[in-house]
Amino acid sequence: MLHIDLKYIMMVSHRFDRFKRKDDYLFNFRCPICGDSSTKKSKARGYLYKKKNDMFYKCHNCGAGKTFGGLLEGTDPMLHKQYVLERYKAGVTAPRANTEPDFSGMFSQPEFGRESLIDQLMDRVDKIYEQCELSDSNHIAVDYCKKRKIPKEKWDRLYHIEDISKIHQLAPKYKDRITTNEPRLAIPFFSRTGKLTGLTLRDYGNNPLRYIMVKINEESPTIFGLDCISNDTPVKIVEGPLDSLFLDNCIAAAGSSFNKIQDLGLDNPIIIVDNEPRNKAICKILHNKIKEGHRVVIWPDSVTEKDINDMVIGNLDVEEIINYNTFQNLEAELKFRTWRKC
Numbered sequence: 001m002l003h004i005d006l007k008y009i010m011m012v013s014h015r016f017d018r019f020k021r022k023d024d025y026l027f028n029f030r031c032p033i034c035g036d037s038s039t040k041k042s043k044a045r046g047y048l049y050k051k052k053n054d055m056f057y058k059c060h061n062c063g064a065g066k067t068f069g070g071l072l073e074g075t076d077p078m079l080h081k082q083y084v085l086e087r088y089k090a091g092v093t094a095p096r097a098n099t100e101p102d103f104s105g106m107f108s109q110p111e112f113g114r115e116s117l118i119d120q121l122m123d124r125v126d127k128i129y130e131q132c133e134l135s136d137s138n139h140i141a142v143d144y145c146k147k148r149k150i151p152k153e154k155w156d157r158l159y160h161i162e163d164i165s166k167i168h169q170l171a172p173k174y175k176d177r178i179t180t181n182e183p184r185l186a187i188p189f190f191s192r193t194g195k196l197t198g199l200t201l202r203d204y205g206n207n208p209l210r211y212i213m214v215k216i217n218e219e220s221p222t223i224f225g226l227d228c229i230s231n232d233t234p235v236k237i238v239e240g241p242l243d244s245l246f247l248d249n250c251i252a253a254a255g256s257s258f259n260k261i262q263d264l265g266l267d268n269p270i271i272i273v274d275n276e277p278r279n280k281a282i283c284k285i286l287h288n289k290i291k292e293g294h295r296v297v298i299w300p301d302s303v304t305e306k307d308i309n310d311m312v313i314g315n316l317d318v319e320e321i322i323n324y325n326t327f328q329n330l331e332a333e334l335k336f337r338t339w340r341k342c
Contacts (some may be wrong), residue, residue, distance in 0.1 A: 025050035034062035
């Protein structure tokens with residue numbers, strides 16, 4: 001019975017690194033069999049999913065496939081005995097542990113073939129970096145990420161597109177809207193289930209139009225990082241996608257209003273706006289979130305940088321600053337009155 005499988009999945013979830021619930025019957029974590037990537041700790045290619053009335057496991061790195069019961073037995077033998085007994089009492093026998101699941105039709109391409117949607121048009125920055133290391137050469141995307149001090153373990157979430165006019169191959173409505181052939185940094189947005197919903201194209205230089213938003217799905221919120229967060233710890237919410245890459249368990253409101261965050265069902269998130277106390281719009285957003293009872297970050301006077309990326313470039317420990325300057329309710333209101341300058 002599915003409810004028994006789901007119960008034991010949650011009971012053993014703490015044993016799975018980077019465990020995330022992506023949908024009602026879809027779970028993602030680092031493969032406990034092969035260990036996933038030894039060099040990229042953010043990689044998580046193990047999936048638990050529903051097939052008929054049972055849950056199965058598949059790793060998209062080593063190819064391991066088995067029932068949830070088989071995975072549980074290898075992870076926690078004592079808990080597996082309880083699981084088998086509970087299924088027996090319910091009149092259900094578990095499928096054989098080494099049953100090779102049938103994956104045909106299980107996963108749609110946007111969910112598990114998301115790279116194939118964009119690899120035809122652009123190159124992932126971490127792959128470009130590997131090529132540069134081998135050929136002892138430079139690349140504008142790699143140079144940009146180094147200059148901004150973006151953590152290398154996050155480069156696999158960024159892409160370089162050489163000619164942005166070709167973006168219409170992903171979204172035909174932009175064929176007559178984006179006509180310049182300039183290169184840009186592409187930052188893709190995915191839903192919680194890994195479906196590509198949009199991109200923002202970041203200029204490498206001083207173009208007044210720094211960002212170009214491309215929507216693949218008009219109904220999906222333009223929120224960056226939904227596919228990478230876990231509800232096990234508080235989710236941080238910042239404004240810019242690049243800023244979110246410097247923080248653990250963080251998403252970026254990007255082109256969406258902070259008001260849409262409440263629709264995500266996040267448990268007590270932490271709201272982090274830019275350090276611009278003279279910006280009336282930012283002050284209004286922050287004050288509204290305080291009145292709604294959210295936890296918010298009020299930047300101390302000692303921090304003069306405008307955003308998180310600038311703070312990182314200035315060698316500040318941003319996570320520590322956030323930990324010591326997160327407030328709620330009356331305390332947040334009092335801190336806000338001292339911080340704002342508008």
